[in-house]
Amino acid sequence: MFKTLKNDLPASIVVFFVALPLCLGIALASGAPLFSGLIAGIVGGIVVGSLSGSKIGVSGPAAGLAAIVLTAIGTLGGYENFLVAVVLGGIIQLLFGVLKAGIIGYYFPSSVIKGMLTGIGIIIILKQIPYFFGLDKNPEGDFAFLQIDGENTFTELLKTLNAIFSGNFDKGATLIALIAIAILLLWSKVLSKKGKFFEIVQGPLVAVVVGIIFYVITQSNDTLSLKTSRLVSVPIPDSVDSFIGQFSFPNFSAITNPEIWIVAFTIALVASLETLLCVEATDKLDPHKNVTPTNRELLAQGTGNILSGLIGGLPITQVIVRSSANIQSGGRSKASAVIHGFLLLISVILIPRLLNMIPLSVLAAVLFIVGYKLAKPALFKKMYNLGWKQFVPFTVTVLGIVFIDLLWGIGLGLVVGIVVILIKSYQNSHFLHIEDKSNGKHKIKMTLAEEVTFFNKGAILKELDSLPRDTYLELDVRETRYLDNDIIEILEDFAYKAKERNIDIKLTSERGIVENPDSFIEFFRLRPKTA
Numbered sequence: 084m085f086k087t088l089k090n091d092l093p094a095s096i097v098v099f100f101v102a103l104p105l106c107l108g109i110a111l112a113s114g115a116p117l118f119s120g121l122i123a124g125i126v127g128g129i130v131v132g133s134l135s136g137s138k139i140g141v142s143g144p145a146a147g148l149a150a151i152v153l154t155a156i157g158t159l160g161g162y163e164n165f166l167v168a169v170v171l172g173g174i175i176q177l178l179f180g181v182l183k184a185g186i187i188g189y190y191f192p193s194s195v196i197k198g199m200l201t202g203i204g205i206i207i208i209l210k211q212i213p214y215f216f217g218l219d220k221n222p223e224g225d226f227a228f229l230q231i232d233g234e235n236t237f238t239e240l241l242k243t244l245n246a247i248f249s250g251n252f253d254k255g256a257t258l259i260a261l262i263a264i265a266i267l268l269l270w271s272k273v274l275s276k277k278g279k280f281f282e283i284v285q286g287p288l289v290a291v292v293v294g295i296i297f298y299v300i301t302q303s304n305d306t307l308s309l310k311t312s313r314l315v316s317v318p319i320p321d322s323v324d325s326f327i328g329q330f331s332f333p334n335f336s337a338i339t340n341p342e343i344w345i346v347a348f349t350i351a352l353v354a355s356l357e358t359l360l361c362v363e364a365t366d367k368l369d370p371h372k373n374v375t376p377t378n379r380e381l382l383a384q385g386t387g388n389i390l391s392g393l394i395g396g397l398p399i400t401q402v403i404v405r406s407s408a409n410i411q412s413g414g415r416s417k418a419s420a421v422i423h424g425f426l427l428l429i430s431v432i433l434i435p436r437l438l439n440m441i442p443l444s445v446l447a448a449v450l451f452i453v454g455y456k457l458a459k460p461a462l463f464k465k466m467y468n469l470g471w472k473q474f475v476p477f478t479v480t481v482l483g484i485v486f487i488d489l490l491w492g493i494g495l496g497l498v499v500g501i502v503v504i505l506i507k508s509y510q511n512s513h514f515l516h517i518e519d520k521s522n523g524k525h526k527i528k529m530t531l532a533e534e535v536t537f538f539n540k541g542a543i544l545k546e547l548d549s550l551p552r553d554t555y556l557e558l559d560v561r562e563t564r565y566l567d568n569d570i571i572e573i574l575e576d577f578a579y580k581a582k583e584r585n586i587d588i589k590l591t592s593e594r595g596i597v598e599n600p601d602s603f604i605e606f607f608r609l610r611p612k613t614a
Contacts, residue, residue, distance in 0.1 A: 108223025128424020173388030185377025188359030198480025204457025217253025
């Protein structure tokens with residue numbers, strides 16, 4: 084792990100700057116104390132980062148859980164009661180890991196995973212535009228289409244465009260955001276190739292430092308000075324006691340409430356699903372192609388959620404925005420995730436006032452770059468060239484994420500992906516070879532595929548019913564390793580009808596040839612359906 088510290092340390096700083104506003108914003112969007120988001124980020128970095136088998140995944144509070152948390156806090160009668168559900172959710176995740184449920188992540192099509200990455204990239208860009216111009220009052224990390232401030236992604240953009248054209252945007256926030264973008268592009272395109280110094284010191288760190296300097300020197304300028312609402316807002320304790328007072332603890336006396344168990348299972352299920360999807364996505368983005376052990380990841384996430392819930396933190400998942408920022412910044416081992424957690428911990432204790440000088444528009448510029456790298460236009464062309472079977476699930480996933488939210492987008496993409504599989508299964512159940520008439524009969528050879536299930540019933544039934552009278556049908560099952568009972572029943576019924584239509588059947592199998600078998604059911608009962 085320490086061999087790659089020269090890569091991991093700079094990456095961890097970038098992840099820290101990306102994570103800081105998201106931790107705070109997700110807590111605000113969840114209706115939870117701001118400090119709870121920081122606790123989740125710290126535990127996700129240090130604890131989950133240490134226990135996880137992922138080299139480049141980063142965990143913390145997730146935007147996808149914000150709506151669940153917001154509703155649960157109200158229905159469960161307070162935040163302390165909700166924390167009980169977080170702890171129980173972590174225990175359930177441990178159980179998922181023990182039961183090897185991590186394998187679920189492997190059953191999501193590649194097109195859906197790529198659509199998830201692209202959709203998140205687009206939504207990051209769209210959501211950061213208002214922050215870039217110093218206009219959005221919606222909390223950072225609210226990535227759903229319908230925002231908690233009553234707007235949606237596109238009405239917020241229309242308001243932003245209207246403000247820009249009317250000159251009512253924040254001039255200072257916009258200027259420093261443009262400077263930050265220029266620094267980031269200059270660093271990645273030019274300076275990073277000029278020497279090791281520019282590789283170790285990352286562009287986002289320079290952009291943030293310049294942003295703080297800009298805020299300090301423009302405070303007396305009426306045109307360019309930044310309002311407090313345009314800056315990061317970390318809670319500042321007055322003393323050690325007030326800092327400790329920010330921690331909340333679960334009210335375990337509420338554990339007998341059935342609703343707490345329902346929320347706990349919901350958190351465990353959604354957090355596990357988001358984590359497994361993120362694991363799949365980050366493994367695809369990883370230039371070194373590491374493979375994350377999914378069951379170990381569930382155990383790590385469960386442990387993290389138990390600890391987070393015990394000390395007042397939000398639920399934790401592995402999150403794609405921070406993970407992709409880590410990959411893009413050159414993170415090589417889990418050290419980058421762990422160090423980012425320590426940076427969060429140290430900074431909120433020692434330098435909260437300095438953190439509160441960072442302009443949100445500068446962090447929006449950093450997220451712009453992250454979003455663009457996830458949603459490059461060339462990817463749409465690449466997916467289109469792969470054919471409709473890849474492009475349609477990909478596009479549906481992207482649109483679902485942009486116009487609803489992450490889980491809906493993935494769910495819709497998965498449904499479309501399954502439909503595509505069923506269509507292809509329908510089409511590929513068998514192969515036909517038609518020869519000229521022989522002895523007054525049409526000679527047709529039907530070769531069944533290696534696996535034929537009830538999904539193929541329609542295609543095979545249609546083909547058999549369309550055979551003309553006076554046909555000689557050779558049914559070849561030599562390569563068929565699994566034949567569903569539904570298909571055997573169709574063949575049995577067809578054998579009865581074949582006699583009425585003067586159709587002769589030759590069944591060719593690895594056991595030999597049978598002319599006009601009396602019973603397909605008896606034949607396949609003697610021949611195991613699974614070889």
